[in-house]
Amino acid sequence: MSIREKVDEYKKILDIFPNDQEKYQYLIEKAKENNSFPPELRLDNFKVNGCQSQVWLVPEEKNEKLFFNSDSDALISKGLVTLIASIYSDEKAEDIVTSEIDLMEEFELGVILSPARRNGAYSMLKTIKEYAKNLIA
Amino acid sequence: MSKFSEIKKDFPIFERNINGNKLTYLDSGATSQKPNSVIDKMNDIYKFNNANVHRGTYVLSSETTQEYESVRNKLQSFLNASDSDEIIFTKGTTEALNFLANSIANKLMGEGDEIILSEIEHHANIIPWQMVAEKYKLNINYVKVNDDFSLDLDDLSSKLSSKTKVVSIVGESNLSGMLPDIKEINNLVRSNSDSLLIIDGAQLVPHRKVDVQDLGIDFLVFSGHKMLGPTGIGVVWGKKELLNSLDPVYGGGDMIEEVHYDKATWAPVPHKFEAGTPPYVEAIGLGAAVDYLGNLGMSEVEKHSDELREYGRKVLLDIDGVNVIHSEQDIAGCTFGMYVDGVHATDLSVMLDTHGVAVRAGHHCVQPFHRKLGIDATIRSTAYIYNDKEDIDTLKSAIISSVEMLR
Numbered sequence: 076m077s078i079r080e081k082v083d084e085y086k087k088i089l090d091i092f093p094n095d096q097e098k099y100q101y102l103i104e105k106a107k108e109n110n111s112f113p114p115e116l117r118l119d120n121f122k123v124n125g126c127q128s129q130v131w132l133v134p135e136e137k138n139e140k141l142f143f144n145s146d147s148d149a150l151i152s153k154g155l156v157t158l159i160a161s162i163y164s165d166e167k168a169e170d171i172v173t174s175e176i177d178l179m180e181e182f183e184l185g186v187i188l189s190p191a192r193r194n195g196a197y198s199m200l201k202t203i204k205e206y207a208k209n210l211i212a
Numbered sequence: 213m214s215k216f217s218e219i220k221k222d223f224p225i226f227e228r229n230i231n232g233n234k235l236t237y238l239d240s241g242a243t244s245q246k247p248n249s250v251i252d253k254m255n256d257i258y259k260f261n262n263a264n265v266h267r268g269t270y271v272l273s274s275e276t277t278q279e280y281e282s283v284r285n286k287l288q289s290f291l292n293a294s295d296s297d298e299i300i301f302t303k304g305t306t307e308a309l310n311f312l313a314n315s316i317a318n319k320l321m322g323e324g325d326e327i328i329l330s331e332i333e334h335h336a337n338i339i340p341w342q343m344v345a346e347k348y349k350l351n352i353n354y355v356k357v358n359d360d361f362s363l364d365l366d367d368l369s370s371k372l373s374s375k376t377k378v379v380s381i382v383g384e385s386n387l388s389g390m391l392p393d394i395k396e397i398n399n400l401v402r403s404n405s406d407s408l409l410i411i412d413g414a415q416l417v418p419h420r421k422v423d424v425q426d427l428g429i430d431f432l433v434f435s436g437h438k439m440l441g442p443t444g445i446g447v448v449w450g451k452k453e454l455l456n457s458l459d460p461v462y463g464g465g466d467m468i469e470e471v472h473y474d475k476a477t478w479a480p481v482p483h484k485f486e487a488g489t490p491p492y493v494e495a496i497g498l499g500a501a502v503d504y505l506g507n508l509g510m511s512e513v514e515k516h517s518d519e520l521r522e523y524g525r526k527v528l529l530d531i532d533g534v535n536v537i538h539s540e541q542d543i544a545g546c547t548f549g550m551y552v553d554g555v556h557a558t559d560l561s562v563m564l565d566t567h568g569v570a571v572r573a574g575h576h577c578v579q580p581f582h583r584k585l586g587i588d589a590t591i592r593s594t595a596y597i598y599n600d601k602e603d604i605d606t607l608k609s610a611i612i613s614s615v616e617m618l619r
């Protein structure tokens with residue numbers, strides 16, 4: 076699935092929920108399902124700047140595609156980073172760099188996905204793009 | 213009916229609807245909401261009076277200057293200061309403490325001298341001292357906090373000495389609501405040292421009657437925005453002879469008597485400390501806030517705060533699974549730090565937001581104290597004059613349902 080298709084898929088799911096509370100509940104469930112991040116990788120060099128909760132992001136290159144594994148110490152934030160990581164995983168670096176999709180605009184996720192500089196999700200998106208950009212360069 | 217029952221009507225923000233709920237604002241420790249009288253006053257200045265202060269010889273400037281200077285008189289009587297020249301305007305508590313740290317260290321301190329703070333200080337009352345300590349080779353000691361969140365005054369006594377030049381202590385804890393016995397601290401400081409005593413009144417002044425002469429302290433600092441006033445304005449109150457003896461930290465227009473190319477002489481206090489165009493509209497807004505609080509009466513404000521605190525103690529202290537950081541002394545502020553084992557504070561505050569409940573999550577700029585308690589982050593509920601028991605009930609039920617979802 077392309078980045079666009081994945082984003083549309085998630086939008087469809089999130090649209091089912093009538094309010095922020097239920098959207099957050101969905102993210103909490105996503106977070107609880109995500110057990111793939113090894114606790115020993117909660118290292119400072121994988122940490123993404125974020126003020127309110129800690130977020131870790133581990134990128135990996137396999138068969139010319141990028142994969143991201145992520146974690147957070149807060150549940151809602153973990154659900155969100157899990158979702159973002161799955162959107163950009165299994166994609167070519169060029170596709171990530173050229174993708175013009177603005178998740179902040181696409182997803183209406185209230186206070187948790189805002190372009191606040193100190194927001195973990197915001198920094199994570201920036202880190203993913205920078206990582207992809209450096210690979211091409 | 214109490215003066216407070218209809219008070220939300222004075223605050224237009226409470227007309228807002230948040231996520232389909234009425235707004236339950238419990239973050240006044242971060243900043244207070246503003247009544248119409250403050251908002252209108254500032255609007256009126258911009259619309260009908262605006263002109264720079266102390267500069268023009270025309271009607272507008274003279275009116276604005278009078279309004280601006282009259283706020284000093286309002287604050288003088290609000291604090292029972294002996295002279296309106298003792299009121300210095302700053303940007304807020306943080307700038308006030310930076311100013312005092314720099315001015316005092318520069319003028320009155322030397323290598324090896326000591327500063328005493330406490331373990332529960334806000335970063336605004338730690339970092340400026342750390343910065344000057346580094347520059348002037350000073351030492352900082354921290355008064356211990358007891359398990360009930362009170363200050364260990366024996367520890368303070370043992371740390372005071374002839375080397376102590378500054379004691380700077382919070383007047384009301386922004387996490388536990390603890391109110392230190394300032395008079396007792398003042399006595400200890402006077403009898404064991406020649407130190408100056410500064411009180412960080414950021415949380416104290418909005419909530420309780422403060423009489424600076426009765427307390428006997430040397431300096432009091434606070435922020436306008438936490439007491440119904442606008443952002444960008446704060447106050448240093450200081451004893452006049454001390455203010456006279458200190459040098460300015462900022463230079464510029466409006467703070468000088470005579471300027472030559474090689475030197476300048478300072479204007480008398482308070483103006484020597486107020487370089488450049490002051491935030492005069494904000495100061496006038498603060499004046500309107502002081503009027504509003506004065507009309508309610510600070511003893512009524514205290515009583516209201518005490519009632520909400522008692523109700524908060526009744527309702528919040530025994531929620532299943534919720535740990536509370538709150539002063540165990542009889543009299544305290546209406547401030548409750550809370551954390552739930554296994555639940556991240558930001559998750560909790562995001563879920564509370566879906567109920568229209570606004571609280572702060574994080575370390576509230578008292579990171580060393582959180583570290584000492586062994587917790588990363590808390591949520592904090594701080595109530596003010598416009599809050600009522602229903603708000604505390606809403607908080608409680610929102611916490612219960614949010615924790616259920618997050619477990």
Ligand SMILES: Cc1ncc(COP(=O)(O)O)c(C=O)c1O
Pocket residue numbers: 241242304305306307334336337382384385386412414415435577
């Ligand atoms: C106890 C205390 N001191 C200082 C400050 C800093 O105030 P301001 O940010 O208005 O400068 C605060 C505000 O959070 C506070 O609670």
